[in-house]
Amino acid sequence: MIAQQLVNGTMLGAIYVLVAVAFTLAIGVLNFLNFSIPGLFMVGGMGTWILMRLGWHWSVAIGGALLAAALIALCVERLAYRRSQKSDPEVPLVSSLGFLVLLENLVLATVGSDQQPFPALVPDFNLRIGGLVIGAAQIISLVIAVCLVVWLSIMLRKTSLGRQIRGVAENRDTAILLGVDVGRLVPQLFVFSALFTALGGVLFALNYLQVSAFMGEGIGFKGIAAMIIGGMGSVWGAVLGGLLIGLTEVLSISYIGADFVNITVYGLLLVLLILRPQGLLGRAAAREKL
Template identity: 35%
Template sequence: MFLQQLVNGLTLGSTYSLLAIGFALVLGLLNMLNIAHGDVFMFGAFLGLSFAMLGMPLYLALILAMVGAGVVTIIIERLCFRPLRKSHFLMPLLSTIAFGIVLQNVATQIWGSEPVRYPQTTEIAQFQLGPVLVSSIDIIILATSILLMVGIDQFVKRTSFGRAMRATSEKPQTASLLGVNINWVIVFTFFASGALAGVAGVLTALVYSQITPFIGIRQGLIGMVAMVIGGVGNLRGAMIGGLMIGIIEIMNDAYFAAGYRDIILFGLFLAFIVFKPEGLFGTKEQ
């Protein structure tokens, strides 16, 4: 029973990790929050759903939803961040809240506000591993998330573009002097952040099988909570934070009261912000 819940928690948590990484990428680079991130997640889920409805196989729907969500995030950068780059950090934050309202409304107009079922395009197989029952969907989710997490981590650590990203987040002016194209780095970072949210959206839709235009709000907030607990702007911290939140959520539902889930998570978030704002793995610069 406990092991089973642990696997469920890891599966759920890995989608939170993808969201948290997206937050951390943007925050690490610009020190600003993209509140519409959760709505990009929702939009990605609906895009994946539409492609699946057209009869596309899951992997293709995933890739297309990823690109679509990435493009939406580039639009967010263009409208809510670039014109406001020199203003108070609050402006982009509020601007993205407004953009989130737009995304929710557009999704309602296109797909309706009733919960939509995700069409079953892949055979679901169940595997009994000792005491734990794992479905093929769990495996797809875990494998995809881990692949993407390792991918983005290595990309930022090892490639020269990743080095440009780190340089820009450290000292944008110096990076620019050394020949880094800052705008290109920012656009790419937003695209990656949105693409990860889009994947997380499709994967979550696979598990819960029902999506509405309003799932993004809570999911986005939880992604932010995971990022803060892991360590603000720290990619590996965000990954671990997401997994932790997933496990806490599932364990709470299994052994305590499901109604208290969000109080516990947001309470934890508040406690971290107040007493340990650098998170579990963050560096103490703030």
């Protein structure tokens, strides 16, 4: 039934939204396609699982995983982003990829390559409206994603930090001249971006009850697609793109077949890139860095 698929698509989309927002912060403000983000997504889910297995309470475990993701993001900033500011545009992309390989293989070496069952933390409670079934975990994910995005959007518009971030996104050199401390702002952005994506990983684990070393790849790459479809650097674009990708994926699985997902999702991305490279809600970029 289509209404149920729309609900499921929106819920999946909520997770893509968080990842797409993480990418869009890095691209829109720093012009940096940060390939470590799928790795941080995995750190969110897998880190929680590992810490819980060590006997930590779930709330502490989630906090610990988010903290780990933030710390790793600071390393990425130091080693991948800052060091390569004056070199070819592809360089930060490669070293951030190095972090993805590192994180995945660290888990591979310690936990193994199997899917690990994630305990059901949210009671198996289903909300029934008409014929629709909505799981509690789905509702929690959606609420958290919506709250975070609304908060981010307000933060960017209303606070001094938000104005500084937008200033750097607009023109880095001018922002520096106007007294923005880029050396402090950039690490903060990396931490924000890491928290969004790692939280996405936690919510994924809560919903799908499994984690693995490679859980970030498929989701992360679709998060990139969501970000571009919405428009790089636009927070609401990331929301729109994330929901569109989630819906496209769920609808193609149920009406065409699971193996067609990549054709529809990436086909959509390809068509959009050719017809409207700046994305649905984005402005055409003047200059870009890979």
